[in-house]
Amino acid sequence: MKIVSLMAENQAPLGDLTVKSRLPLPLVRRKRKLLEDADSIGPVENTKRSRSEKPDVQVIESASGLEARGVAVTKAIHHLSDKSASSAVRKPTATVQPARSRAMSVRNGIGTSRSVFAGTVNSRHPPSSRPPLRGVKGSVTPETSTSGHFGASDGRKPGSSACSLVVSSTRTTHKSARGNQRPGWDLRGQIEDKNKVLIEYRNQIAFLENQKSHLERDVQEKSTVSSTRGKELEKLRQAFNEADNERISQRNELLRLQRYEVECCELQRSVAELSTAKSSLSIQLDCSQVHLQQKTDECLKYSLNIKQLEELVENLKNENAEKAEQIQSQEMERRRLHNIVQELKGNIRVFCRVRPVLKNEENSLEHIVLSENSITLEKTAESRTGRDKKEATRFSFTFDKVFSPLAKQSVVFEEISHLVQSALDGYNVTIFAYGQTGGGKTYTMEGPTKGPTARKLESRGMIPRAVSQVFLTAEELQVKGWKYSFVASFLEIYNDTIQDLLVSGASRHDYEIKHKPKTSRSSELYVTNLKYESVTSSEEVEMLLHKASENRSVAATAVNDRSSRSHSIFQLHIEGSNECTGQACFAILTLVDLAGSERLNKSQSCGERLKEAQAINLSLSCLAQVITALGHKDQHVPFRNSKLTYLLQNCLSGNSKTLMFVNLSPSYDNFNETLNSLRFAAKVNDCFIGTAQANKK
Ligand SMILES: Nc1ncnc2c1ncn2[C@@H]1O[C@H](COP(=O)(O)OP(=O)(O)OP(=O)(O)O)[C@@H](O)[C@H]1O
Incomplete structure (x- = not known):
């Protein structure tokens, strides 16, 4: 800036020059133009100030400006040289240069043309037409100015002080020129003045060249700085990009931290809630610990008691084991004695039962005399002469x-x-009811099937009671190591044909009696196609009995409005094993409700009923024959004469305990039927069918 201003101030010395020493007007304009160009480059300081925003571009621009300014200064120097030279050349055309002045010019090293220059200028531009100079200080002497300028100790650019020097010296020269007006004849003096002016111009040129070199160095420095700044700029850009990326990552991190902060707030709330819960739980825990301590103390007391009790239990276990052994041995003894008693009583036993008098019956019970184990029928008849009293038979x-x-x-x-107990001990047990129709067989074996007492517990017959006892006793025997399984079947023999009472009529098959293979229990009989139902409780058995009762063939007769015309046979297969003793047993409990044994004429049967009665009587006759043969100890016992005796073979043979109920009617009208039944029962009672043996392994 100072350079520009000082360059502008160069007009002052030009203006102050005398008419003879002033530069031609085109040169001045050219110089001004150059100064304006230099000024248009812009102030260095302002450029530096703007570099704070875009340092790289400004440095480059500054360097370019300096370079332009250097070029402008160079041009100005050339112009000045050219002008001065041209002035020197034109001088001879205007004036005649004396040989002396040329000699001085040669001696001063300036040249002849320069000594003529001032005169040419002076002739074209009078001093009065020049514009006044501003801000020029003429107090600086060339000597002081030179020393102050080239030292450049004040930090300013060297060109600015140099300009001041040139301007001051020029002004001094002009002053001396104006103050000492040479007379026209003093050519020598004028030449000296012109030489002085020329020297000043040389100084100016030197100064400008100096400026130029400075500016070129500045340009070089600026270029270097520019490239350095460009690299730095590139680095800064990279750094900026990295910083920008870092800023983005930092921003993301900040967002993440903000989210964390929100989560932290929520967590803090949760922590607060949990802390509250924890405090309440701590209180509960304290209470629980106190409670636990109390319980622990109690437990300690109880543990002591438990130890004592365990010792007691151990002792009791030992005692129990001893007792169990005793019970086991006693059980075996009981069974042995029980069997002896049964043998002493006889393997076929006969119980006689007289039913109550029914509502429609008359003349009942008067002819029957009962005791604990005897029955007497009395029949009064007119004496043959008729004169004696009635005789009682x-x-x-x-x-x-x-x-x-x-x-x-x-x-x-x-x-x-x-x-029944014997059945669980492994003995085949057979209980059958014999008697005339209406004698009370079904009532005895099954219980009442209709009326107010039907299905009452106290009215239950022998079959349901025997089944209940079997299951009850089996359960009791579990503590002695016995486990039992049961299979039930229920059939009827109607017209010497087997029917399965556990199957409804539509699905019935042909049934045959067969012996099981010898690999199984010897002489055991079974019926083909018969349904053998596994049962686990007396209730299940009762359901089967109810089903059989519904399926049983019932036909009305003249004697009994509800008379069973078939033999019904219920069998419960009992299989037991003892884990403790390793014993096993098998038995069949057979409960038979025989068909009525009345005579044919009595029942007034005919047609189908007659056929039924004949079949019934035949089977009962076969039963009588078998029993008679057993009583006579015949070698051949005709078991297979009828299906009834065939099925009862195992029950009536040696390996069985048999009980026969003979059910009697109390009515005198049934006297003969009752007598026949009693005779049949007596025959059975006299039978000895050998000693029963248990089916044990
Ligand atoms: N001990 C008794 N107590 C009360 N009533 C009985 C008794 N015995 C039998 N009765 C009744 O006598 C009637 C005939 O009995 P039940 O039907 O049992 O004879 P039954 O011999 O089975 O005849 P059927 O051979 O025709 O089957 C029935 O009404 C029955 O209720």
Whole structure:
């Protein structure tokens, strides 16, 4: 800036020059133009100030400006040289240069043309037409100015002080020129003045060249700085990009931190809630610990008691084991004694039961005399002469037990319960009811099937009671190591044909009696196609009995409005094993409700009923034959004469305990039927069918 201003101030010395020493006007304009060009480059300081925003571009621009300014200064120097030279050349055309001045010019090294230059200028531009100079200080002497300028100790650019020097010296020269007006004849003086002016111009040129070199160095420096700044700029750009990326990552990190902060707030709330919960739980825990401590103390007390109790239990276990062994041995003894008693009583036992008088019956019970184990039928008849009193004919029979019409079902069962017990001990047990139609067989075996007492517990017959006892006793024997399984079947023999009572009529098959293979239990019989139902409780058995009762063939007769015309046979296969002793047993409990044994003429049967009665009588006759043969110890016992005896073979042979109920009607009208039944029962009672043996392994 100073350079520009000083360059502008160069007009002052030009203006101050005398008419003879002033530069021609085109040169001045050219110089001004150059100065304006230099000025248009812009101030260096302002450029530096603007570099703060875009340093790289400004440096480059500054360098370019300096370079332009250098070029401008160079041009100005050339112009000045050219002008001065041209002035020097034109001088001879205007004036005649004396030989002396040329000699001085040669001696001063300026040249002849320069000494003529001032005169040419002076002739074209009078001093009065020049514009006044501003800000020029003429107090600086060339000597002081030179020393102050070239030292450049004040930090300013060297060109600015140099300009001041040139301007000051020029002004001094002009002043001396103006102050000492040479007379026209003083050519020598004028030449000296011109030489002085020329020297000043040389100084100016030197100064400008100096400026130029400075500016070129500046340009070089600026270029270097520019390239350096460009590299730095590139680095800064990279750094800026990295910083920008870093800023983005930082921003993301900030967002993440903000989210964390929100989460932290939520967590803090949760922590606060949990802390509250924890405090309440701590209180509960304290209470629980106190409670636990109390319980622990109690536990310690109890543990001591438990130890004592465990010792006691151990002792009791040992005692129990001893007791169990005793029980086991006693059980075996009981069974042995029980069997002896049964043998002493006889393997076929006969119980006689007289049913109560029914509402429509008359003349009942008067002809029957009962005792505990005997029954006597009395029949009065007119004497043959007719003059004597009526004679009483007595028929007495002795049986194992005789039950009066008042005997309840429970009492009757109590007498046979020991026999049922034998079935669990491995003995085949057969209980069958024999008697005329309406004698009370079904009532005894199954219980009442209709009326107010039907299906009442106290009215239950021998079959359901025997089944209940079997299951109850089996359960009791579990503590002795016995486990039992049960299979039930229920069939009827109608017209010497087997029917399965557990299957409804539509699905019935042909049934045949067969022996099981010898690999299984010897001489065991089974019926083909018969349904053998596994049962686990007495209730299941009762359901089967109910189903069989519904399927059973019932046909009305003149004697009994509800008379069973078939033999029904219920069998419960019992299989037991003892884990403790390793014993095993198998037995069949057979409960038979025989068909009515009345005579044909009595029942007034005909047609289908007659056929039924004949089949019934035939089978009962076969039964009588078998029993007679057993009683006579015949080698051949005709078991297979009928399906009834065939099925009862195992029950009536040696390996069985058999009980027969003979059910009697109390009616005198049935006297003969009752007598026949008693005779049949007596025959059975006299039979000895050998000693029963248990089916044990
Ligand atoms: N001990 C008894 N107590 C009360 N009533 C009895 C008794 N015995 C039998 N009865 C009744 O006598 C009637 C005939 O009995 P039940 O039907 O049992 O004879 P049954 O011999 O089975 O005849 P069927 O051979 O025709 O089957 C029935 O009404 C029955 O209720």
